[in-house]
Amino acid sequence: MQVAKHHENGVKVSQSTTEPAWVRYLLLVVALGFLSLFLLLPLAAVFVQALDKGWEAYLAALKEPDTLSAIWLTVITAACCVPVNLFFGIVAAWAIAKFSFPGKSLLITLIDLPFSVSPVVSGLIYVLIFGLQGWLGPWLQEHDIKIIFAVPGIVLATIFVTFPFVARELIPLMESQGRDEEEAALTLGASGLQTFFRVTFPNIKWGILYGVILCNARAMGEFGAVSVVSGHVRGSTNTIPLQVEILYNEYSYAAAFAVASLLALLALVTLVIKTVAQWKIQQTLSVAENER
Amino acid sequence: MSIEIEGLGKNFGTFTALSNVNLNVPSGELVALLGPSGSGKTTLLRIIAGLESPDSGRVLFNGEEATRRQVRDRQVGFVFQHYALFRHMTVFDNIAFGLTVKPKKMRPDKEQIRDKVHTLLKLIQLEQLADRYPGQLSGGQRQRVALARALAVEPQVLLLDEPFGALDAKVRLELRRWLRRLHDEIHVTSVFVTHDQEEALEVADRIVVMNKGSIEQQGTPSEVYDHPATPFVFDFLGNVNLFQGRVHKGTAQMCGMNLSSPEHAAANDAPAVGYVRSHDIAIERVATDAGAIEARVHYLLSVGPLVRVDLMLSNGDGTIEVNLPREEADRLRLLVGEKVFARPRKMRVFVDDYQI
Secondary structure (H helix, E strand, O other), X not given: OHHHHHHHHXXXXXXXXXXXXXXXXXXXHHHHHHHHHHHHHHHHHHHHHHOOOHHHHHHHHHHOHHHHHHHHHHHHHHHHHHHHHHHHHHHHXXXXXXXXXXXXXXXXXXXXXXXXXXXXXXXXXXXXXXXOOOOOHHHHHHOOOOOOOOHHHHHHHHHHHHOHHHHHHHHHHHHHHOOHHHHHHHHOOOOHHHHHHHHHHHHHHHHHHHHHHHHHHHHHHOOHHHHHHHOOOOOOOOXXXXXXXXXXXXXXXXXXXXXXXXXXXXXXXHHHHHHHHHHHHHHHHHHHHHHO | OOEEEEEEEEEEOOEEEEEEEEXXXXXXXXXXXXXXXXXXXXXXXXXXXXXOOOOEEEEEEOOXXXXXXXXXXXXXXXXXXXXXXXXXXXXXXXXXXXXXXXXXXXXXXXXXXXXXXXXXXXXXXXXXHOOOOXXXXXXXXXXXXXXXXXXXXXXXXXXXXXXXXXXXXXXXXXHHHHHHHHHHHHOOEEEXXXXXXXXXXXXXXXXXXXXXXXXXXXXXXXXXXXXXXXXXXXXXXXXXXXXXXXXXXXXXXXXXXXXXXXXXXXXXXXXXXXXXXXXXXXXXXXXXXXXXXXEEEEEEEEEOOEEEEEEEEOOOOOEEEEEEEHHHHHHHOOOOOOEEEEEEOXXXXXXXXXXX
């Protein structure tokens, strides 16, 4: 309520400082036009193509054993990556936001590294380390451990690529909230764990959710890094994005788009949760503002 | 519980926050740490609480070594400048927090917690707001909740970090009087940090004036105010005018005035600075002896019960500020531009070229 009121007042007061109406509409039309042309249209195309041959063909394409196996592998990969990155993300954000230590800015840079490196390179790093010609390759073969061209490689590559999401979401949030509440809890006799679960966690839970769903979306949709390490073994080391590519290359367009529509759906669901989480974060932050 | 601080030192990088600080806080006293920002007062308070660890020196509680004791084992209540209430908890849950995190064996049951919280809510006069969230309270109400939360665990020491710093003038005045009454009731050893000399003078049993990481002076409010030990303390507590001059065998010569300064009987023509509070200067129409200085009225301003008079010294040594009670000002009927004589009633002379 208050925000809306504020906004109205703001517009009234600042009439003389805003652009003329035609400029505002022009900008709006350009932005919306661009958005529909490059985002909404392809998204719609995916669903149209997927349902081209009717619902039955669509469901049949999804029930195909290789596809089912790809879906299953994708879910397993995400289920491994998200908890790991959730844990490391919280730990890293906690360390960076609440303590000062030498090498802090280096740590922040390192967390961003996976974003600045091409996913293909990320995949290659693992091939270089664990591959047959790599550093650990011979030793791994001796002990009969398969990492490259197997599920562990896919999980490792995905963890690397999705590492920054949770940490990057939490660092600014935790920094803006300061340390006062945690210190208050400590002086009141709470232990470290009690302080985390009863004071810190409730303040960052929406930020965590936000980071987790972004991390999950990327883990399920990652192509480049996974493509390098998976070896494309049908029904065994193919994730959904790889399966889409294979189907498409084999000219089974309807099937390819049917599988692709799963990823598109995931994106839409992610978007909705993301919006809700963002709104909640804004709310907790504005409460914090009020308290200052 | 008494607190003893021995030889405490703390650096943040190259900045010296505290150096060789020694302090005794007897049990049951309310002590103010007073100083400008950067004087180390908050750092000292946080070290007592255990939120910061010293580089050197010791902290003793009741004569027992407590320097390395964990925060949660120190039994201190800490009140933050920005309240630090748990924003996702109601007022009731905030106050109950310290009781609910106790280990199972020591934790009171639900009934006892409820009684305790309601007693505290009554003490801070906010019984009807138990179900509100911190965001729905005013600043003064939040700080009272923060105080109740700290008191709930029955701390041996209460530490307050600029507790009224974020509040507006009227609420501030009310709350500090309330804090004084509260202390008279519960007598818990308390240390509070402030940069507001008025607040320290009004509330504290004892004032510790800090500057640049060291203690300048400690004593009762009247000792500190009436007998400042150093130029810094004089300057920090209240408005002050400076006169440059020399002191020779118990007589200070400042800007053409001859004033007796018995504490410097041994001084031999040494450079000195005289400090006079702005309300310790009388304004006269005629000069009766050499104890007054000629000046011109430069500016007049009524501030509440006082009238502030700025005088331009006739010898060109700048201006001085005089605060007159309104009655006195009415009697004198001063006009801007008029020639008068200013007579310092009390001057404190420091031999030393101390610069502010």
